[in-house]
Amino acid sequence: MSYLYKKLVTVCLLLSLSFSVLALEVGKPAPEFSLPNVATKTASSLSDYRGQVIYLDFWASWCPPCRTSFPLLEALYEKHHTAGFKIVAINMDEEPEAMERFLKLYPASFDILRDPEGEWADKYSVEAMPTSFIIDKKGVIRHIHSGFSKSDIDEIEKKVIELLAESL
Amino acid sequence: MKKNLVKIISLVLVLTGVSACTPVKPWERGNLALPQMALDTDGQEAAFRQHTFYSKESASGGYGGHGGGCGCN
Numbered sequence: 719m720s721y722l723y724k725k726l727v728t729v730c731l732l733l734s735l736s737f738s739v740l741a742l743e744v745g746k747p748a749p750e751f752s753l754p755n756v757a758t759k760t761a762s763s764l765s766d767y768r769g770q771v772i773y774l775d776f777w778a779s780w781c782p783p784c785r786t787s788f789p790l791l792e793a794l795y796e797k798h799h800t801a802g803f804k805i806v807a808i809n810m811d812e813e814p815e816a817m818e819r820f821l822k823l824y825p826a827s828f829d830i831l832r833d834p835e836g837e838w839a840d841k842y843s844v845e846a847m848p849t850s851f852i853i854d855k856k857g858v859i860r861h862i863h864s865g866f867s868k869s870d871i872d873e874i875e876k877k878v879i880e881l882l883a884e885s886l
Numbered sequence: 887m888k889k890n891l892v893k894i895i896s897l898v899l900v901l902t903g904v905s906a907c908t909p910v911k912p913w914e915r916g917n918l919a920l921p922q923m924a925l926d927t928d929g930q931e932a933a934f935r936q937h938t939f940y941s942k943e944s945a946s947g948g949y950g951g952h953g954g955g956c957g958c959n
Contacts, residue, residue: 723890780919810913836913847912 741843744862748774748853751838753808753831756817762806762831764857770802771881772853773874776839778810779820781847783866788824790871794878795828801882802855808833810847852877855886 742749752763764772775791777784795805805828811817812834821830833839842851845864852861852874861877863870910918917923926932940946 723894776913778913778916780916782919812916816916836911839913840911844912847915849912 741845742851742859742862744859746859747857748772748851748859749838749841751808751831751833751841753833753838756809756830756832762829764853767804767806768857769855769886770804771855771878773803773805773850773878774842774853775805775807775848775850776810776833776842776844777807777848779816780811784848785820785824786868787848787866787871788820788826790868792824792826792828794871794875795826798875798878798882799828803878803882805829806831808838810834810836810839850874852881854881854884 748764750764752761754760755762773791773794775787777787791805791807795803805826807826807828808831809817810833811820814832814834817830817832839849842849848864848866850863850866851859852863854860860881861874863874921927936946
């Protein structure tokens with residue numbers, strides 16, 4: 719086997735490997751996204767929410783745990799939004815109609831953004847649906863939550879109250 | 887030299903195919919999560935059939951895991 723051939727095989731093998739992206743961790747700054755807001759039809763970015771505690775949720779209409787989470791998140795938002803708590807729910811549905819049908823069944827007064835291409839879900843290394851990130855007033859990720867079951871809301875509320883008490 | 891060239895071309899062709907093997911991202915599983923994509927349409931009936939199969943054949947398992955395809959169960 720010639721040297722050139724060996725070299726080519728190595729290069730091809732290396733190129734065919736998919737390199738794993740470094741996952742986001744607790745304590746790291748949240749990537750600065752900019753996505754269309756469903757209600758206002760304008761772009762919303764992370765910096766618009768700076769100084770507030772953010773619950774950033776990646777969800778889709780076909781995901782059963784998301785159906786569990788929405789009424790509970792809505793209640794949490796109603797309870798704490800006056801204290802500076804924001805929920806930013808990023809919808810991953812390819813079809814906007816699917817999202818609209820879901821929102822008719824599970825109304826939400828918090829901000830819904832659209833990322834049908836999954837560009838920001840990729841950058842946030844979302845590995846399950848739903849995945850949520852609790853971001854503090856300084857824009858640092860403080861908690862990552864994968865999946866959702868009813869009992870999770872207590873832990874989330876505890877974390878939110880804790881972060882709301884922190885100073886900017 | 888000609889033999890080598892054929893080898894190289896075939897290798898490149900094979901590896902081009904390999905690059906298409908990419909994992910399905912969690913947010914791309916909308917179609918997989920549809921009810922018609924489930925292997926068992928009725929969970930209770932499937933369990934009942936499995937029970938009968940077990941008593942007749944004394945064999946069970948090997949049916950993989952459960953979940954709606956969203957990677958959270």
